[in-house]
Amino acid sequence: MPDLSRTPDDTAAVNALRSGVMRLSRRLKHQRVDESLSPTEMSVLGTLARCGSATPGELARKEHVQPPSMTRIVALLESKGLVGLEPHPEDRRQKVVRQTELAEAMLEESRRKRNAWLAELAGRLDEDEWATLRAAAPVLEKLAHM
Amino acid sequence: MPDLSRTPDDTAAVNALRSGVMRLSRRLKHQRVDESLSPTEMSVLGTLARCGSATPGELARKEHVQPPSMTRIVALLESKGLVGLEPHPEDRRQKVVRQTELAEAMLEESRRKRNAWLAELAGRLDEDEWATLRAAAPVLEKLAHM
DNA sequence: TATTGTTATACTCTATAACTATA
DNA sequence: TATAGTTATAGAGTATAACAATA
Numbered sequence: 001m002p003d004l005s006r007t008p009d010d011t012a013a014v015n016a017l018r019s020g021v022m023r024l025s026r027r028l029k030h031q032r033v034d035e036s037l038s039p040t041e042m043s044v045l046g047t048l049a050r051c052g053s054a055t056p057g058e059l060a061r062k063e064h065v066q067p068p069s070m071t072r073i074v075a076l077l078e079s080k081g082l083v084g085l086e087p088h089p090e091d092r093r094q095k096v097v098r099q100t101e102l103a104e105a106m107l108e109e110s111r112r113k114r115n116a117w118l119a120e121l122a123g124r125l126d127e128d129e130w131a132t133l134r135a136a137a138p139v140l141e142k143l144a145h146m
Numbered sequence: 147m148p149d150l151s152r153t154p155d156d157t158a159a160v161n162a163l164r165s166g167v168m169r170l171s172r173r174l175k176h177q178r179v180d181e182s183l184s185p186t187e188m189s190v191l192g193t194l195a196r197c198g199s200a201t202p203g204e205l206a207r208k209e210h211v212q213p214p215s216m217t218r219i220v221a222l223l224e225s226k227g228l229v230g231l232e233p234h235p236e237d238r239r240q241k242v243v244r245q246t247e248l249a250e251a252m253l254e255e256s257r258r259k260r261n262a263w264l265a266e267l268a269g270r271l272d273e274d275e276w277a278t279l280r281a282a283a284p285v286l287e288k289l290a291h292m
Numbered sequence: 293t294a295t296t297g298t299t300a301t302a303c304t305c306t307a308t309a310a311c312t313a314t315a
Numbered sequence: 316t317a318t319a320g321t322t323a324t325a326g327a328g329t330a331t332a333a334c335a336a337t338a
Contacts, residue, residue: 011257013280014264018174019192020286022185025171026210026306027290028164038328039168046165057296064172069329071298093296093337111157118160124292129285134159136282139275140166144173146270172329184305203319215306217321239314239319 021140034110036080040065041073042110045082048099049107053086055094064144082106167286180256182226186211187219188256191228194245195253199232201240210290228252 029039037045040063047062048054054062060070074097077083082103088094122130175185183191186209193208194200200208206216220243223229228249234240268276 011261011264013283014260015192015257016283016287017279018185018260019189020283020290021167021170022174022189023210023290024167024286026186028168039164040172040328043165043168046161055296064169065328066330067297068299068331072328075298088296091296091338095297111161114160114164115157118157121289121292125285125288129288132278132281132285133163133289135278136285137159137162137166139271139278139282140170141162142271142275143267143279144166144169146267186305201319211305212307213320214308214322218305221321234319237315237319241320 034106041077044070044073044077045099045103045107048083048097049104053096053098055088055096057094059097062145077103180252186215187223190216190219190223191245191249191253194229194243195250199242199244201234201242203240205243208291223249 025039034042043063044059047059056070056074057067059074060067063070065073074083074085078085082100084098084100086096086098088096125133171185180188189209190205193205202216202220203213205220206213209216211219220229220231224231228246230244230246232242232244234242271279
């Protein structure tokens, strides 16, 4: 059971959190479920799967990248047939990005591969550790969005 | 209180964890405590502060980067006077990397700046969320090292 | 005049391959 | 022959600045 009080010496926790996130992110880069897609590109597909569709600008804000970077990402995903582009119904400057059925199938395949990684992982962590990560995941998401 | 049972459908948790870690790592890149040092470079200093000293090869393994990348990082840190290089006592191929007093002072300054970021952060998370992250930090570290 | 998205360009970080020195 | 570290080079991913089209 972790100490729930907020002490003035949370510095060590922040340090550990930052270090852990940065190192794990480097490992995740290599643990790709699809070799041809970068983590951000996978993340965009995940966002589209949750939100249905979004404009490039919205995606850039959600992924915390600059608009030109999202232009490049969307173009690559489109060239692979993973997203489709439609004109925006109300604003002709904007576009609507939508995932294709191919993307859905790929995400399903990714889920299967991630389960293999998970099984390997869960075997080495104990129950409490894994429960902690399950609980932390949404908080990390929240933090990333703040 | 999180659900402690390990269900077969941990897939969603893994997804959220991966997404959260990747997005947060991108934000952390920009939230640098020292503008002139990259996250990995800061992480190396943190490792040296904990371990006292290490060889370039050990640092590369700990940070999950390839040896040539660590060569570059160590060279940069040395040029800034943040680490010193000594000959290895037993093996003339190896070197010993050690943090300087300047690095210690910089880490202390970093800790102060991180506290400001933490105060801003803690104000927006509730008690349980922050406690969850405190508990998760060491598990993320463990995961990164597995 | 402000905003959305794109094009052109450059930078940061990391990796791979080939090399040197030592074990 | 194997290992630690370095040098040289290339690639991935992102950013900034300047631009086009639309609001």
